[in-house]
Amino acid sequence: MKSKGLEFDEFTCSTVISACGREGMLDEARKFFADLKLSGYRPGTVTYNSMIQVFGKSGVYVEALNILKEMKDNHCVLDVVTYNEVVAAYVRVGFHDEGVAVIHTMASRGVTPNAITYTTVINAYGKARNEDKTLKVFGQMKELGCVSNVRTYSSVLAMLGKRSRPEDMINILHDMKLNGCLPEHATWNTMLVVCGEEGKQKYVNQVLREMKISRYEPNKDTFNTLISAYGRCGYEVDVAKMYGEMIMVGFTPCITTYSALLNTLARRGDWNFHNKSYFLLVFQALDVPMDRLVEAADSASVCSSFLFLF
């Protein structure tokens, strides 16, 4: 471009800078940015934003804040992306409360926080298993009239999953549908993952009902997740039912499927002959190929005592 005498613009600069960031080439980004300015280019909002992203994503938040300061000193306009990057830079290093503070700052400066802003902090609080703050920010978002989307809901659901709160998850799912937000494949998988302990099979059943109401077509992953979920609850009958249904609708079981079946057995822990014959009968009735099961056991490093069962 230079040899042809073409000038760089905001498109060129942000593209180069974010490419450096994706590859973790911080020094190259620094040099490119410095050279730009030396050549007389005045960076605009998008170029500054991409620089903030580079340092924010890599956890060098002090440098991200320095870029922000330079941006202000040069009277460059700060937009919603700028603030969102600053929020991301803070939460990246665990400064969640500082991230929330940025939401207030931006609002007071006339830049309205959007779903991305809120989802960034909601997700961060969720990953930190901070149930109270996750829900608090989620509530504030709603009060201020910012509409949640599927990503916002996913973050809240993931947090509730980590905290084993299936009732709340189902409430959130209802809220989601009430707001016309459609659950995605992984949303359903997330819903199913929590229902782990004894007695939780009713939640798996409930989620399954919700799926049907939503006319959701389970894919292969969903069936694998369902088999695992029922397995974790110790509900072998439904494990078998799901396996059968999976075959019926035409999905080919894979290593994950067999591993989930194996782990259903392994979880029981009592390796007496009675269980052995019972499951072999069930598996045979379902046409589960034994060689595939052994292969799964092998690849999944299931304990040798389990292999002994066969």
Place this chain on the structure above:
DNA sequence: ATAGGGTTAG
């Protein structure tokens, strides 16, 4: 042109 998320075994 730059910003946020979730996925099955153990």
